Amino acid sequence: MPYRRLPNTDQARMRAIETALEKGKRIAMKELAFSLQSLEKMQFLYPRLTAAIRQLNAAKQNQFDKSREYGETFKRAKLYISHFIQVMTFAIIREEIKPEARAFYGLEVNSQKIPAINLEKDVLEWGEKIISGEQKRCMHGGSPIYxxxxxxxxxHYESFIDAYRHQMMLQNITNRASEQITQVREEADQLIQQVWNEIETRYSNLPDELKREKATDYGVTYFYRPAELKKMEADKLQTNLF
Incomplete structure (x- = not known):
């Protein structure tokens, strides 16, 4: 026996509701296989689901469109911060700057190790430390590094800060849109299940095959299990042999 399966994508949810709404337009209420209450709920929910899907898609697209520019800004900031630390380290090796100056930047005095700057949090942390440290070192009589x-x-650091904040804002918009559509999806799934239950109940006195045919016309979807499909194919092949 085929089993009924509720929609599991937004497009499938939209199709299920659209099919039922179309039936509500074309068929008299007394002939309709689901209740007036369910019809009114779908009429209210459908534009909300449509808007939620559109808002989420727009938020994701906007974030994607800005991601390449953001990535380039991030790379430049990372490059300049790392390069500045390298230049300062070489100046210490050439004895142009005393090793103790590393303390101004939050670096270990007795190490020439350059901190790993791979993630956004690294750029945020070391950008601030390097800028502040260079100002402090120069205030103590040090010559500026070029x-x-x-x-x-x-x-480049401040450009990254601006881009980072904007990207976080876009991420928050996407998160809110995701939360909103999750709620609307739950409502849609419950309503579709209710409508499909009403449809199947309406045709419950009919033979199974005819009942499924009537329900399918209303958008109810049925699927055969793999074993059932194999058996049907085997039966069809056996019939063809005769």
Whole structure:
């Protein structure tokens, strides 16, 4: 026996509701296989589901469109911060800057190790430390580092900060849209199940095959299990032999 399966995608949910709504337009209420209450619920839910899907898709697309630009901004900030630390380290090796100066930047004094700057949080942390540290070192009489200068590092760091905040805002918009559509999906699934139950109940006095045919016309979907499909194919092949 085939089993009924509720929609599991937004497109399938839309089709299920659209099919039932179309029946509600074309068939007299007394002939309709589901209740007026269910029809009114679908008429109220359908535009909400449509809007929620549209908002989520728009939010995802907007975030995707900005992601490449954001990635480039992130790479530049990471590059300039890392390069500044390397230049400062080489200056220490050449004895142009004292090793103790590393403390201004939050670096270990007795190590030439350059911190790993791979993630956004690394750029946020070390960008602030390097900019603040260079200012402190210069205030204590140190000569500014060039190629890159801290001013150039700061430009790219602040560009990243702006892009990061904007990307987080877009992510929050996407998250809110996801939460909203999750709620509407739950309502849609419950309503579709209710409508399909009413349809099957309406035709419950009919033979199974005819009942499924009538229900399918209303958008109810049925699926055969793999074993059933194999048996049907075997039976069909056996029939063809005779």
């Amino acid at each position: 190629s890159p200068s801290i001013a150039l590092v700061k430009v």
